[in-house]
Amino acid sequence: MTLGGRVRRGFFLTLEGIDGAGKSTLAKTAAELLRTRYPDVRCTREPGGTPLGEALRRLFLEERGLPIGARAECLLFSAARAQHLEDVIEPALEAGTAVICDRYVDSTLAYQGAGRGLSRERVEALQNWLAPSWRPDLSVLLDLPVEEGRRRGQARATPPNRFEDEQRTFHEAVRKCYLELAAAEPERIRVLDASRPLPEVLEALRVVLEAAMPEAEAGP
Numbered sequence: 301m302t303l304g305g306r307v308r309r310g311f312f313l314t315l316e317g318i319d320g321a322g323k324s325t326l327a328k329t330a331a332e333l334l335r336t337r338y339p340d341v342r343c344t345r346e347p348g349g350t351p352l353g354e355a356l357r358r359l360f361l362e363e364r365g366l367p368i369g370a371r372a373e374c375l376l377f378s379a380a381r382a383q384h385l386e387d388v389i390e391p392a393l394e395a396g397t398a399v400i401c402d403r404y405v406d407s408t409l410a411y412q413g414a415g416r417g418l419s420r421e422r423v424e425a426l427q428n429w430l431a432p433s434w435r436p437d438l439s440v441l442l443d444l445p446v447e448e449g450r451r452r453g454q455a456r457a458t459p460p461n462r463f464e465d466e467q468r469t470f471h472e473a474v475r476k477c478y479l480e481l482a483a484a485e486p487e488r489i490r491v492l493d494a495s496r497p498l499p500e501v502l503e504a505l506r507v508v509l510e511a512a513m514p515e516a517e518a519g520p
């Protein structure tokens with residue numbers, strides 16, 4: 301498989317879902333599982349992963365009063381991603397590292413496309429331009445009802461971010477879009493029922509990850 305025309309040797313896993321679905325919780329277990337096959341595992345997140353990405357993250361999540369229109373929002377997430385790909389994701393995959401990314405392109409399709417109501421074709425075209433070979437080897441979609449995600453988010457000490465503040469209809473549109481993306485690409489996007497108890501979700505993650513990881517190469 302190639303990435304930007306170069307040989308790609310690592311394994312690229314992305315975690316997706318509505319706010320509070322359990323992505324950060326699962327990232328730790330995913331790293332332990334991947335480490336059995338890949339000695340180096342890089343955990344990263346979007347927005348974030350680079351100084352630019354972390355600066356934009358603070359802007360999005362902490363500056364709740366700052367007006368940001370839907371198109372600007374989409375471009376800013378995409379700018380952070382372009383930097384993240386160039387500085388972190390592509391070099392790591394080329395070096396044979398497994399990369400786990402908490403949110404990626406599907407988040408932009410779901411939140412800025414379906415949530416904000418931007419044209420799906422335009423959002424997709426932008427993603428294809430900035431990351432021509434952007435498809436992860438595996439994307440795990442943690443699906444759960446919006447109300448449950450909200451409940452889990454409210455249990456945290458941190459104040460809600462600009463997205464968590466959105467109406468229920470916004471989050472329902474995001475969830476629906478995620479499920480449509482998964483239905484369109486069932487090989488890449490595996491849906492886990494994240495409303496189940498955590499040990500069950502972790503076991504389901506183990507099963508899909510082991511099935512998706514390439515066979516270990518036979519020794520000499």
Ligand code: T5A
Pocket residue numbers: 317318319320321322323324325326346347360361377403404405407408409411412452453455461463464494495496497498499501
């Ligand atoms: N965004 C991002 C866009 O709009 N466009 C984009 O392109 C991108 C990249 C990022 C925001 O930016 C938006 C989407 C987001 O709103 P964030 O803080 O990274 O902000 O938001 P989240 O990714 O949603 O992070 P959260 O921490 O809110 O959610 P997680 O990581 O999904 O959930 P997690 O693991 O922190 O778990 C939440 C709570 O639930 C518990 C955990 O212990 C924790 O307390 N939990 C469970 N409880 C019961 N049963 C289970 N199975 C559980 N799993 C976890």
